[in-house]
Amino acid sequence: MKLFTILVSTILVNNYVFARFLGICPFLGVSTKMETATGMGFAVTFVITLASAITYFIQHAILDPLGIGYLQTLIFILVIASLVQFIELFIRKTSPGLYNAMGVYLPLITTNCVVLGVTILNIQEKYTFIEAITSGFGASLGFFLALILLSGVREKLELADVPEALKGVPIALISAGLMSIAFSGFSGLV
């Protein structure tokens, strides 16, 4: 039951984009088209889930016994950066189209604060291994959801009659803000 609570909490209530405001850069950067948003979503899901598992192991098996928990941030960034690099190699080999479409945003997952945020919060919340992975998976699904929703809105916005001054990024930010307010309606859920 706790796992389900964690999942719902990270996807809807404490959505990392809409409630914690992490990962705004890729959120606005790749949400112009549904296709790239989906690709980015999958990449982030893979990275966060894997990073949650690996960082949990590193924190509890290596850092805590040696009493060097303060290296957490440094080591986690190292893990995330390597993972992203690995995924970049993988996607480049398997799907050149996706590789070109994601362009600069793929290496940018390295500095996507959602990834670091999730892994560090997992440790702070004192989750067990399974809970940590669930929380990571939920967080990435939440990010995925936010990306897909906004990209859908932005594709429709292309055709809408937007006032001259608000065209482009301003109207996207306004839409994102409205979605964030809508998501605050979930706050009593868990």
Add this chain to the structure above:
Amino acid sequence: MEAILYPVTVLGGFGLLFGILLSIASNVFKVEVDPKIEEVLEALPGANCGACGFPGCAGLATAIAEGKAPVNACPIGGQKVADQVAEIMGVSAGAVDKKVAVVLCQGSCDKAKDKFVYEGVEDCRYETELADGAKACSYGCLGCGTCYDVCQFDAIRMVDGVAVIDKEKCTACMKCIDVCPKGIIELVPYDNEYVVKCKSEDKGKEVRANCSIGCIGCRLCVRNCPSDAFTFENNLAKINYDKCTNCGICEEKCPTKAIWTSADKEEKAAS
């Protein structure tokens, strides 16, 4: 001791481990790139000057290999590089219209007068800000060597307070042209031996008062040119390089020697 040893080993160990894993992965997931890109990149000068309009030599190599840029797109490599690249791409290069930069001023210290003594920062861009520089002629070379500083190919020398560009070393990368605050450096065709080395649009009397080697607008060159290659506007003679036949009559006629020739100097150097 442990307080230092543990973090260092752990961090170093992780770095090493991930490094090895990534290098293995990069071999496993190796992507075959067009070998032509690397071959073209080898042939290019590798100066990454950006004069071709692409982001560095690698950008140009990719564009050439994909057929998006002509094989002679590298302006600094000239005919030699174009031929090599053409051979790699399997097409003929065609003739490269080689150009070189020329400083259009000969007002050295003994020939051009100064308005005041400038003792500020040794940079033409700063000097220009101060009453258009110390030279009496507001069009002339200030001689601080800003172009000399940006030239990557050692083609510019400062001689008697005027920049002189070595025709053989110049690669027409346009760095000096961009940086010159006076706008007196221009590209001229390499094969062209005669240049009006003056940019002054002042009236003849003023030019004469300021500088002994400026164009005074007498139009002798315009009248005497057999191939009608001169245009005259704003008190300044200009050579139309397409029409010029390198006959040298203009240089002989020019009373102030504002028309300069590269051929003459080479002969002098040879003898």
